[in-house]
Amino acid sequence: MTWQDRIGRLLASSGRQTAVILATMLSLFPVYFMVVSSFKTKNEYIANKWGLPTSLNWGNFNTALAGEKFFQRFANSTILTVGAVACSLIIACLAAYAFARMDFPGKRTLFNLILSLMVIPPVVMVVPMFIAMVNWKLINTYQGTILIYVGLLLPFSIYLMTNFFQTIPREIIDAARIDGCNSLGVFWRIMMPLSAPAVVTLVVVNALWVWNELLIALIFMQKDELKTLMVGIAALRSRNYVDIPATMAGLFIATIPIVVVYLVAQKYFIRGLTSGAVK
Amino acid sequence: MRFRRIEPWLYLAPALITILLVFGYPIVRLTILSLQRTSGGVARFAGLTNYQFLFKDDVFLQAIRNNLTLLICVPIMVVVALVLAVFLFERIRGWKFYRTTLFLPYLLPIAVVGLIFSYIFQLSGVLNDFLNHIGMGWLALDWLGSTKYALPTLMFVIIWKEVGFGIVLFLARLMSVEEELFDAAKIDGANWWQLQWYITVPQLSTVIEFFTVVSVITMLSWVFNYVYVMTGGGPGNSTMVTELYVYLQGFRYNQMNTASAVSMLLLLVTGIFIFLELRLRGQSGSAEAFE
Numbered sequence: 001m002t003w004q005d006r007i008g009r010l011l012a013s014s015g016r017q018t019a020v021i022l023a024t025m026l027s028l029f030p031v032y033f034m035v036v037s038s039f040k041t042k043n044e045y046i047a048n049k050w051g052l053p054t055s056l057n058w059g060n061f062n063t064a065l066a067g068e069k070f071f072q073r074f075a076n077s078t079i080l081t082v083g084a085v086a087c088s089l090i091i092a093c094l095a096a097y098a099f100a101r102m103d104f105p106g107k108r109t110l111f112n113l114i115l116s117l118m119v120i121p122p123v124v125m126v127v128p129m130f131i132a133m134v135n136w137k138l139i140n141t142y143q144g145t146i147l148i149y150v151g152l153l154l155p156f157s158i159y160l161m162t163n164f165f166q167t168i169p170r171e172i173i174d175a176a177r178i179d180g181c182n183s184l185g186v187f188w189r190i191m192m193p194l195s196a197p198a199v200v201t202l203v204v205v206n207a208l209w210v211w212n213e214l215l216i217a218l219i220f221m222q223k224d225e226l227k228t229l230m231v232g233i234a235a236l237r238s239r240n241y242v243d244i245p246a247t248m249a250g251l252f253i254a255t256i257p258i259v260v261v262y263l264v265a266q267k268y269f270i271r272g273l274t275s276g277a278v279k
Numbered sequence: 280m281r282f283r284r285i286e287p288w289l290y291l292a293p294a295l296i297t298i299l300l301v302f303g304y305p306i307v308r309l310t311i312l313s314l315q316r317t318s319g320g321v322a323r324f325a326g327l328t329n330y331q332f333l334f335k336d337d338v339f340l341q342a343i344r345n346n347l348t349l350l351i352c353v354p355i356m357v358v359v360a361l362v363l364a365v366f367l368f369e370r371i372r373g374w375k376f377y378r379t380t381l382f383l384p385y386l387l388p389i390a391v392v393g394l395i396f397s398y399i400f401q402l403s404g405v406l407n408d409f410l411n412h413i414g415m416g417w418l419a420l421d422w423l424g425s426t427k428y429a430l431p432t433l434m435f436v437i438i439w440k441e442v443g444f445g446i447v448l449f450l451a452r453l454m455s456v457e458e459e460l461f462d463a464a465k466i467d468g469a470n471w472w473q474l475q476w477y478i479t480v481p482q483l484s485t486v487i488e489f490f491t492v493v494s495v496i497t498m499l500s501w502v503f504n505y506v507y508v509m510t511g512g513g514p515g516n517s518t519m520v521t522e523l524y525v526y527l528q529g530f531r532y533n534q535m536n537t538a539s540a541v542s543m544l545l546l547l548v549t550g551i552f553i554f555l556e557l558r559l560r561g562q563s564g565s566a567e568a569f570e
Contacts, residue, residue: 019362024377024380091294123522214389234394237394
């Protein structure tokens with residue numbers, strides 16, 4: 001290798017490294033900004049917007065937790081997330097079992113139809129759903145909103161679970177059948193325990209989606225004591241006077257669950273979100 | 280034997296009922312609502328009046344223009360994601376760490392990042408503060424407060440958040456390409472550009488296609504959160520999008536019929552993409568679930 005080659009290679013690899021580092025800094029900057037601002041006092045923030053705080057000032061977290069019904073909103077988001085994820089998981093697994101391991105007329109068409117619902121934007125359903133929910137007296141209730149979330153989560157959930165169930169060898173099922181298991185027994189004792197990785201994937205992806213969701217929560221949980229964390233956060237923008245460091249502390253707390261789950265279960269996130277495109 | 284026949288439907292029933300309630304019923308209702316006008320609490324059939332009204336409404340036309348402008352994000356996202364995915368695939372030092380951090384924006388709630396970005400882009404925000412600091416004060420613009428820059432600023436945030444998905448998608452696909460393909464090309468003396476052009480891009484064509492379709496749908500009908508949190512459609516409707524228009528008509532001005540007509544149009548557009556998606560899937564056979 002000549003020295004020109006070497007220099008060329010060095011330049012190429014350092015160029016690559018530089019590009020990736022710049023992209024990483026850009027993608028982390030808002031998070032960095034949120035974290036450092038949440039430890040600054042108001043005056044410090046005005047004087048020093050993007051630098052590190054001179055000292056760790058925990059007062060903002062107290063302000064954030066005390067104000068704006070923070071705990072209630074946090075609880076509302078949690079109830080909706082847990083409810084919607086649990087219901088959609090059970091319903092989707094039952095349906096996926098039928099799709100993956102049973103035969104019935106119209107199976108393929110029905111499956112494709114359900115798949116195609118994945119791309120329908122929720123905003124399309126919002127107006128008629130609102131009218132229906134008012135009629136059914138489900139507006140401003142956890143059940144009503146969870147119902148909508150479950151419906152919206154089902155197409156993807158059924159798709160993911162069906163694909164996974166199909167990888168479970170038929171021999172295992174046949175063996176269980178011979179041992180006297182009925183189909184519900186096969187579902188509960190064989191399919192579900194073997195599907196733990198797919199279930200984890202589905203739970204993290206769906207939980208993330210519900211936790212972050214804004215539009216449905218905004219329209220179907222309008223009562224102040226039912227508002228979710230994201231709706232509360234979105235409302236902060238229109239304030240005339242905002243205590244930015246305290247707001248950042250609030251955002252920080254709202255983001256922690258997501259980041260923690262992501263760092264712990266990263267491979268499930270990536271697997272879940274890229275399934276359907278990468279085989 | 281009789282039971283065997285109805286058995287699958289017992290397993291499917293909860294899912295089908297939920298889907299009918301959340302998708303089926305609203306779509307039927309939507310069609311009816313979009314063809315009616317309500318006055319004094321009475322709904323009357325009105326044909327296509329709502330639709331005619333829409334195409335005379337400047338705000339709606341502006342919303343459509345803005346949604347179409349957002350499409351500019353798509354090629355940018357594809358190229359940026361592709362380049363970064365290739366760099367990571369070439370195993371630069373710390374690629375796993377970079378993958379984790381570059382994917383992070385995609386997972387953060389839009390409400391949260393939108394608010395953070397609006398503090399960054401404020402006239403007295405972090406960005407302008409920084410620009411003044413390094414002597415580039417002439418570039419310190421009112422990023423979100425001017426009709427000229429609000430939409431491009433919004434586009435930056437959308438790209439910032441969505442590009443991570445592309446990176447991870449492309450990287451996952453690249454890692455399943457057989458190494459020999461790259462090795463063979465290298466032995467044949469292909470340079471870096473040729474390698475990308477003749478191996479990487481063709482191998483990734485299906486995921487690139489998928490990411491493009493998903494991103495186009497996003498730009499046309501999944502950007503409500505960004506707009507709602509960062510600009511509220513302003514200043515002066517310069518960032519109005521169709522989804523926000525539905526929300527405002529339906530829930531602020533109580534014009535459920537107009538809102539339904541717009542929803543119908545959105546549904547139609549997504550319908551076209553569903554059709555395209557199914558055809559693509561049919562061709563590539565990549566998502567065949569029943570084999």
